[in-house]
Amino acid sequence: xxxxxxxxxxxxxxxxxxxxxNCAYENTAFDYFPWYQQFPGKGPALLIAxxxxxxxxxxxxxxxxxxxxxxxxxLHIMDSQPGDSATYFCAAIxxxxxxxxxxxxxxxxxxxx
Amino acid sequence: xxxVTQSSRYLVKRTGEKVFLECVQDMDxxxxxxxxxxxxxxxxxxxxxxxxxxxxxxxxPEGYSVSREKKERFSLILESASTNQTSMYxxxxxxxxxxxxxxxxxxGTRLTVV
Numbered sequence: 001x002x003x004x005x006x007x008x009x010x011x012x013x014x015x016x017x018x019x020x021x022n023c024a025y026e027n028t029a030f031d032y033f034p035w036y037q038q039f040p041g042k043g044p045a046l047l048i049a050x051x052x053x054x055x056x057x058x059x060x061x062x063x064x065x066x067x068x069x070x071x072x073x074x075l076h077i078m079d080s081q082p083g084d085s086a087t088y089f090c091a092a093i094x095x096x097x098x099x100x101x102x103x104x105x106x107x108x109x110x111x112x113x
Numbered sequence: 114x115x116x117v118t119q120s121s122r123y124l125v126k127r128t129g130e131k132v133f134l135e136c137v138q139d140m141d142x143x144x145x146x147x148x149x150x151x152x153x154x155x156x157x158x159x160x161x162x163x164x165x166x167x168x169x170x171x172x173x174p175e176g177y178s179v180s181r182e183k184k185e186r187f188s189l190i191l192e193s194a195s196t197n198q199t200s201m202y203x204x205x206x207x208x209x210x211x212x213x214x215x216x217x218x219x220x221g222t223r224l225t226v227v
Contacts, residue, residue, distance in 0.1 A: 006155075042221075043117070043219050043221055044218050089156060093214060095214065100158065100161060101158070101205075103155050103157075104155055
């Protein structure tokens with residue numbers, strides 16, 4: 001019920017290509033879906049987030065697509081750059097008293113120069 | 114600039130030792146979290162706290178305890194360290210009930226138990 005399933009575990013994309021990472025959740029009570037980006041030796045940092053009443057959110061080269069009926073959401077990185085190489089985590093949150101963040105297992109993205 | 118500071122970047126402890134991991138945030142956040150990060154397993158929640166002296170178990174609390182005596186400080190305690198607790202530990206904090214929810218993470222403590 002509380003799981004967030006993320007795929008793929010690792011991804012290699014050519015520079016300039018589109019990187020796509022997918023996540024699925026089970027608990028329909030989740031009401032906030034962020035993506036975090038983590039570089040080696042650093043803690044994760046918020047990249048972009050979406051609420052379930054919106055089907056898409058775009059910030060620069062990063063886009064979240066959200067499919068409420070399928071309980072799936074994905075991160076698209078357009079024109080991928082070597083500097084985008086990092087580990088990406090999707091997450092889901094119940095925006096109640098707990099504000100507990102449930103993370104996916106992460107995707108290690110490598111952009112080839 | 115928001116900041117979450119973990120007291121150590123690297124720690125090496127012996128099996129059976131009592132270990133304290135300290136985390137301090139300077140943003141007056143209500144929520145604080147402790148996660149451990151392992152390859153292939155992602156970020157798993159150990160404990161979280163939404164107020165001083167309040168704590169709730171996460172997904173993997175066994176072998177750990179926490180303390181939050183002041184709003185800015187959240188400590189993770191390994192009562193008797195074991196080798197399977199070798200991991201990267203990440204502390205985070207967030208405001209409660211905000212419209213644009215964001216958790217801020219520290220840089221992590223890499224703990225090795227020998």
